[in-house]
Amino acid sequence: MKVEGWFGTLELSPEGAVLASVLYSKDPRELTERSFTLSETKSFLPPPGFDLRKASLEYGIFESGAEYDSLLHELTLRKAKLQVSKALSVDQRIIQAVEALDDINETTNSLSERLFEWYGNHFPETGLTGEPLASFVAKYGNRANVSPFDPLYEKAKVSIGAELPEADEALIKAFAESLCSLYARRKQLEIYIEKSLDTRAPNLTLLAGPMLGARLLSLAGGLSQLARFPSSTIQVIGANKALFKHLRARAPSPKHGIIFSHPLINTAPWWLRGKIARALAAKLSLAARVDLYSGEKRPELLEKLEAKVGRIKALYPTPPLKKSGIKAEKSRSSEKRKGPGKGNGKAKGKSWGQEKAKNKSCREGKFSSDTKPATNSMKGRGC
Amino acid sequence: MLFLEGIEYRIWDPRRSKLGAMVLKKFEVPLRKDSRVLYLGAATGTTVSHVSDIVSEGAVYAVEFSARSMRNLLGLADRRKNIHPILADAGRPERYAHLVGAVDVIFQDVAQPNQAEIAAKNAARFLKKEGFLLLSLKARSIDTTASPKQVFKNEVKKLEEAFEPKFEILKARELAPFHEDHLGLIAKIRVSENEKI
């Protein structure tokens, strides 16, 4: 029987005695290389309980136990260092990019609100918000400069807005330019994240999409952490942040983690969302593990997920019976409201659906990079 | 660190270490100075460092899954020649089988839902027949809805019956007040009846 150990290959008798050996050089660097390969091979594993150290000492491969231990120590240390620096550097770059993206989103949201108010004094009829407004202002400044070929030309001529003195125009134009360049940075970050995530975690990217995948990785603190989470945790990753927001700003209490922004869930009828979320979380967890350990792309993961969602949809084509549905939700939602919200606890059949909808739009606002910039600033402006 | 009459003593905080708590809970910890220990869930090495002290002529194979934790552990392993750090998933022992070989003790503290299975897989591969498994079970990472008592009962049953090898539990005790809702366990591989004869 052939057995692979870190120092070489042994040929064993059926009783487990070493008959012959083929050894690697005792160079730690070479041994480390081999060990990476050996971790991937599933054949020639030592049989259960086989004592590699004892066997190799008895067969005279090492002069002493101390030699065995110190060479093994060098190997493991070297290997772990390589693995750590590789894993940490890639994940850290993705995490930093995701957080930078969030910072930019927050900033562009508040700056574009400012621009909307500010420019609105001068030209309230543009109907533009967000990025389109920023580039409009950066281009023209004063509404008197709007080109006759611009669709807003007519409106600019008859605008009821106040005058815009030159000094103010220079300021507001520069402000809009800064905002435009932030939007450009955002695009750049998104492209970077999409690419990096697809390289680091192709299967997660396949199932979650690059932005959701990157957020999961980022909130988990790295791919290895994400791969370690049970799928029940993956379901609620990101809910903490929403909880904070909820406590601070009376936003709806978080029922779900960020995976609810996944199209398979947010386009599904409400009574299926929980079930689909569970299925999705389970597959995401699997995908993260495949990415961590093998790294090869497995398209069948997506097929399986879609098949599973199809089965769920077929199994529950209609909403659950009203009575039990309302009851269950009633007790749950009043429980949720015990918290800081004032909540009147009246969760009737209809308002239930509304609450869901509200909840969703809140989430969209929060993960704005996944939505159009316009919706963002609309939301900011709203009410 | 303390020095008393020329001997160095290190402080072992039972609230930061499951093994430390097990010692105070009167577990007979089966570590000798030449033991070889497979430590699953090494984290940053708080407990590993104490085990490394005890097994001065043996070795600790310190398996940890998180690269971030492993980074800290590496500092320790750099200084201590009897710690062999392994960045791997304890649920996939075949990936480090070529490094580990046979061990006298498996210590596991991974806080995972499938802890029992992970223990069995590793014991099957690495634990000597007369070796020991030390396990810290965290109720909340297994099931957040059931009561800890119930969870512990189920897990013990799993260890006794569900996998290969089956274990014989020698002692089980909760680690409160040092760790709430944690069960400490010490077990051996159960020798099946026909093997005994």
Ligand SMILES: C[S@@+](CC[C@H](N)C(=O)[O-])C[C@H]1O[C@@H](n2cnc3c(N)ncnc32)[C@H](O)[C@@H]1O
């Ligand atoms: C509770 S901590 C261990 C603390 C450590 N025993 C001590 O006392 O210093 C659990 C550790 O197990 C690690 N872990 C969880 N699942 C694992 C797995 N499948 N393989 C390896 N390590 C794992 C976690 O990353 C975490 O660092």
